[in-house]
Amino acid sequence: MTTENDAERKKNRYHFDRHTPEYRHQFADVTAEMLDKCPVAWSDTYGGHWVAAGHGEVFELARSAEYLSNDHDPAHERRGYKGISIPTPDVGFRGGFLEMDPPEQRHYRQLLNPYLSPAAVARWTPLVDELVRASLNEKIESGRIDFVDDLANIVPAVLTLGMLGVPLVNWDIYVEPVHASVYTPPNSPDQARIMASRIAMRDDMMAQLAEIRANPRPGLIDALARAEINGTVPPDFELLGVISLLIGGGFDTTTALTSRSLEWLAEHPSERERLSRNRGTLLDSATEEFLRYFTPAPGDGRTVSADCVIAGQEFKEGERVWLSWAMSNRDPEVFPNPNEVELDRTGNRHHSFGLGIHRCIGSNVARMVFKRMVTAVLDRMPDYVCDPAGAEHYQTIGIIQGMKHLPATFTPGPRTGDGLDETIARMQVLVDEQRLAEPVTVRKGAATVK
Amino acid sequence: MKVRVDPERCQGHTLCSMIAPALFTLDDEDGHSTAIDGEVPADQESKAAEAIRSCPEQAISVIP
Numbered sequence: 294m295t296t297e298n299d300a301e302r303k304k305n306r307y308h309f310d311r312h313t314p315e316y317r318h319q320f321a322d323v324t325a326e327m328l329d330k331c332p333v334a335w336s337d338t339y340g341g342h343w344v345a346a347g348h349g350e351v352f353e354l355a356r357s358a359e360y361l362s363n364d365h366d367p368a369h370e371r372r373g374y375k376g377i378s379i380p381t382p383d384v385g386f387r388g389g390f391l392e393m394d395p396p397e398q399r400h401y402r403q404l405l406n407p408y409l410s411p412a413a414v415a416r417w418t419p420l421v422d423e424l425v426r427a428s429l430n431e432k433i434e435s436g437r438i439d440f441v442d443d444l445a446n447i448v449p450a451v452l453t454l455g456m457l458g459v460p461l462v463n464w465d466i467y468v469e470p471v472h473a474s475v476y477t478p479p480n481s482p483d484q485a486r487i488m489a490s491r492i493a494m495r496d497d498m499m500a501q502l503a504e505i506r507a508n509p510r511p512g513l514i515d516a517l518a519r520a521e522i523n524g525t526v527p528p529d530f531e532l533l534g535v536i537s538l539l540i541g542g543g544f545d546t547t548t549a550l551t552s553r554s555l556e557w558l559a560e561h562p563s564e565r566e567r568l569s570r571n572r573g574t575l576l577d578s579a580t581e582e583f584l585r586y587f588t589p590a591p592g593d594g595r596t597v598s599a600d601c602v603i604a605g606q607e608f609k610e611g612e613r614v615w616l617s618w619a620m621s622n623r624d625p626e627v628f629p630n631p632n633e634v635e636l637d638r639t640g641n642r643h644h645s646f647g648l649g650i651h652r653c654i655g656s657n658v659a660r661m662v663f664k665r666m667v668t669a670v671l672d673r674m675p676d677y678v679c680d681p682a683g684a685e686h687y688q689t690i691g692i693i694q695g696m697k698h699l700p701a702t703f704t705p706g707p708r709t710g711d712g713l714d715e716t717i718a719r720m721q722v723l724v725d726e727q728r729l730a731e732p733v734t735v736r737k738g739a740a741t742v743k
Numbered sequence: 744m745k746v747r748v749d750p751e752r753c754q755g756h757t758l759c760s761m762i763a764p765a766l767f768t769l770d771d772e773d774g775h776s777t778a779i780d781g782e783v784p785a786d787q788e789s790k791a792a793e794a795i796r797s798c799p800e801q802a803i804s805v806i807p
Contacts (some may be wrong), residue, residue, distance in 0.1 A: 356800070406773040411757055413771075577761050640796035641758075648799055652754040657774060733771050 302607045307334035309344045309615070311591070312691040320690065321632055324620045333606045339380040342594075342613035343606075348624035348644070350604040351616050354595070355648035357603050358394065361595035361614060363651060365392035372611075374596040379615050386530060389538030391593075391651060398650065400522045401535065405654060407732035408456060408513050414657040416729060417452060419740045420720050421662055424448045425669045426709060427716035433673060436705040439683075441698050444670070445551035446472060446544075449662050451717060453543035456658075457536065458512020458730050459501050461721045470494045471544045476687040476697055498536050502529065512730035513539060539655070547659045549589040549695030551666050556699055557583070557634060558667075559679040568636055569671040576664055579636040583663075585643035586634050589694055591619035593647060618644040619694070677703035745806045746778045746791050752802035759798060763790035778803070
């Protein structure tokens with residue numbers, strides 16, 4: 294009777310493949326159809342898995358950690374679950390606490406929250422402003438910029454390394470492998486080069502962990518190097534998974550949000566003018582709206598850990614579920630005119646940082662850095678025009694909804710202060726002298742920029 | 744009216760304090776929210792309502 298029961302359970306079916314270019318092109322139509330007909334559907338792709346698109350359904354599922362596991366267990370030490378990626382990548386390692394369940398997951402969050410809370414993140418704002426100013430300085434006199442390469446790729450990366458306790462000058466070891474790994478198709482001839490850059494990044498990560506362990510300096514890596522999780526010292530490969538998660542989460546997501554938003558603002562100059570003029574009242578709601586509309590990280594996978602019924606759907610242990618933040622963010626039940634950007638939208642319960650116990654630990658970083666970058670562009674390049682011929686979106690939106698390039702022109706302006714290399718060197722001194730990367734429990738005040 | 748944040752549901756999304764900073768305080772260490780004790784001032788009632796609507800975890804409620 295299992296077969297009949299299965300046919301009944303899986304009667305809502307949808308062929309869902311978010312890794313194809315067609316899905317990107319047809320996103321609004323696919324989303325509207327799924328929301329209308331099958332807010333939870335069975336898809337036969339990637340070995341078969343559930344797809345949750347409805348806002349209410351995603352809300353219920355994401356907050357049911359007792360039935361939906363994030364665990365990734367490539368060594369089959371537990372139940373062999375496959376973590377948050379669908380399909381499961383070939384690399385057999387766990388992606389930090391996002392691929393763990395409580396209590397381990399909770400121990401990591403409690404350890405790292407004091408570095409990433411709103412109060413902790415606010416301390417870095419003066420440093421971010423310096424990095425943004427210097428990045429724009431490099432281009433301001435020429436009247437030309439690529440908002441991805443020259444701004445949105447740089448600032449989140451340098452800041453993330455600062456918070457980790459890695460020398461800021463190492464940012465270019467890290468930025469390319471993270472960015473390129475997301476957008477390069479598996480069969481691309483460029484893969485060998487990207488793999489080499491990933492190995493260089495991993496080598497530096499291991500070197501930093503060893504160095505910080507030998508000569509402690511503050512930051513997220515220091516917390517990990519001294520961590521006891523559930524009464525045991527985690528092995529280095531697990532810590533590297535955590536560091537990789539923090540880097541992967543800290544870099545390309547904010548880059549994607551910033552480039553997509555700057556492109557939209559260029560296409561809607563009167564809205565750009567309105568946002569710039571009313572930023573005191575509009576910047577917060579506009580940021581949430583860009584987060585909703587562009588959903589940089591479009592979803593997460595889970596594994597059903599016990600037979601259950603959630604949001605009216607019967608699930609069996611071991612089944613895989615894709616929670617689509619991107620599609621649930623377009624649900625007209627919650628968001629009137631879901632396919633329009635409304636900078637003053639209210640009741641914006643978007644899912645762009647996930648929900649429940651796995652809420653993006655870097656959400657406060659993302660918001661702060663995004664706002665500082667966008668307002669600086671509005672101040673110094675208010676008339677920028679993007680070049681549609683040079684703007685390059687990722688071919689697929691299965692992992693990150695980002696851009697490779699966003700070139701723009703604008704009326705040239707004067708430099709203010711020093712350039713990027715000098716600024717990064719000054720910021721390193723500041724981070725070291727002011728011990729900015731300590732947790733907020735140890736060090737409270739904002740950075741002082743001389 | 745008074746408002747309350749359910750500590751079991753709050754995950755530190757921070758929208759409430761962004762919308763109504765006078766009504767919600769965020770914990771320094773994890774950013775989880777607590778509502779002020781006592782009555783919501785009359786001029787803050789619409790902000791309280793918007794915070795309730797906007798909470799991704801639906802963790803905020805009105806207490807009579």
